Amino acid sequence: MTEAQISLVALLLLYIFLIGDWFHRAWAALGVALLLIVTRVITVAEAVSFINFNTVGLLTGMMVLVGLLGEAGLFYQVGRVARRLARGRPVRLLWIFFVLTAFISAFLDNVTTILLLSPALFGAANEMDFDPVPFLMIMVAASNLGGLATLIGDPPNILIGTAAHLSFNQFARLLTPPAILLLVGLAAIVPYFMTFSSNPLPAEMDGPRRLQEFPLESRRGLLLTILAGVLVAFVLQREWHLAAGTISMAGAALGMLATIGKSVRIWNQVDWGTLGFFIGIFILVGALEHGGVIAHLAKFLAQHPLGQWMPLTILVGSALFSALLDNVPLVAAMIPLVQRLGQMHPEYGVELWAALALGAAIGGNATIIGASANVVAQGMAEERGYRLEFRRYLPFGLSVFAVTLVLGIIYVMLLG
Numbered sequence: 001m002t003e004a005q006i007s008l009v010a011l012l013l014l015y016i017f018l019i020g021d022w023f024h025r026a027w028a029a030l031g032v033a034l035l036l037i038v039t040r041v042i043t044v045a046e047a048v049s050f051i052n053f054n055t056v057g058l059l060t061g062m063m064v065l066v067g068l069l070g071e072a073g074l075f076y077q078v079g080r081v082a083r084r085l086a087r088g089r090p091v092r093l094l095w096i097f098f099v100l101t102a103f104i105s106a107f108l109d110n111v112t113t114i115l116l117l118s119p120a121l122f123g124a125a126n127e128m129d130f131d132p133v134p135f136l137m138i139m140v141a142a143s144n145l146g147g148l149a150t151l152i153g154d155p156p157n158i159l160i161g162t163a164a165h166l167s168f169n170q171f172a173r174l175l176t177p178p179a180i181l182l183l184v185g186l187a188a189i190v191p192y193f194m195t196f197s198s199n200p201l202p203a204e205m206d207g208p209r210r211l212q213e214f215p216l217e218s219r220r221g222l223l224l225t226i227l228a229g230v231l232v233a234f235v236l237q238r239e240w241h242l243a244a245g246t247i248s249m250a251g252a253a254l255g256m257l258a259t260i261g262k263s264v265r266i267w268n269q270v271d272w273g274t275l276g277f278f279i280g281i282f283i284l285v286g287a288l289e290h291g292g293v294i295a296h297l298a299k300f301l302a303q304h305p306l307g308q309w310m311p312l313t314i315l316v317g318s319a320l321f322s323a324l325l326d327n328v329p330l331v332a333a334m335i336p337l338v339q340r341l342g343q344m345h346p347e348y349g350v351e352l353w354a355a356l357a358l359g360a361a362i363g364g365n366a367t368i369i370g371a372s373a374n375v376v377a378q379g380m381a382e383e384r385g386y387r388l389e390f391r392r393y394l395p396f397g398l399s400v401f402a403v404t405l406v407l408g409i410i411y412v413m414l415l416g
Helices: 003-020 026-036 044-050 052-071 073-084 089-107 110-127 134-151 155-162 166-195 216-235 244-258 274-289 293-301 309-326 327-344 351-364 372-383 390-415
Strands: none
Touching: 003 026, 003 274, 003 293, 003 390, 026 044, 026 274, 044 274, 052 073, 052 110, 052 216, 052 244, 052 274, 052 372, 073 089, 073 110, 073 216, 089 110, 089 134, 089 166, 110 134, 110 372, 134 166, 134 351, 134 372, 134 390, 155 166, 155 327, 155 351, 166 351, 166 390, 216 244, 274 327, 274 372, 274 390, 309 327, 309 351, 327 351, 351 390
């Protein structure tokens, strides 16, 4: 077997493991990555080089900072406000978190948004005695589509904006309109797929704690100041020439300094399973590129000129592949292909980049591993004892995928 064939078999094995849900997704991804090394498709050094440490740093730093804010009682307070506004009605709670998530995701990356808002959602849904998982799935979809709107709203956007040399304002003018269109489409179908059921866990397992049980309550103001500084740095990261991972880790370090003297275990704030899954996915996608799968795809497209259908091909192709793989490493692998196609067809301008960004956001909603936010949400649900496995998310994800893909195609056709 060739390296490309072995890499594709490894991808198939990963999906079998995920659908079967026989063991934790991190072991599945890392096991597949180890298989690629053992079969000598890639070396250990190459596997390490495939890992996007900027994304890993971003996730780790924000997990620590968000965990500290949770210990300070921030999400307990947010949950109380949301619960008060909902007035006991689950539909109101749904739309509160839908709007909050979509809006905040435009200014924070969607992973950070899920990390910030989902603890409040769990607390509010639990006190209202509703299963939080359906609400969480809506939040995930809203975060992926809301994050499409700006350069900093989604990790793939940062990669695309840098490769295409798009400024913050240029990116927003290009992709905020379709982001709004897709969010409206999502809002239109939510009532048809949303069912409210009672909480499957005893209330005490995930109930919000009383204020006196938050060991960092006295440091809440300081931690919020650090978070605000991190958010400002995210907005200005291009001007300051700082990576998102560096900013996130710096914020986590400041947060740890702010909690000196308090009995909080920083180690417990990190979801190590989620990080392990991402590392395995990065290695797998790197192996697919190393084995020539991406190059073969580029060669195929180059040999079969699609003319006016090229942007639509990029949109649909990136959406389908993002449904199969996390969209961060996939976009990283697709950027050389889009650059090459742009050189061959300069008449398209930024259309190919817009199609890639749209496809990544749309496809990211299709499966539980389609986007970073999905995986993080799954990990946070599992930490609290809730099941959000591949099979449970899939019917909802495919419905969102189908509707938003149609809307995305319409937008790209109008853009052309």
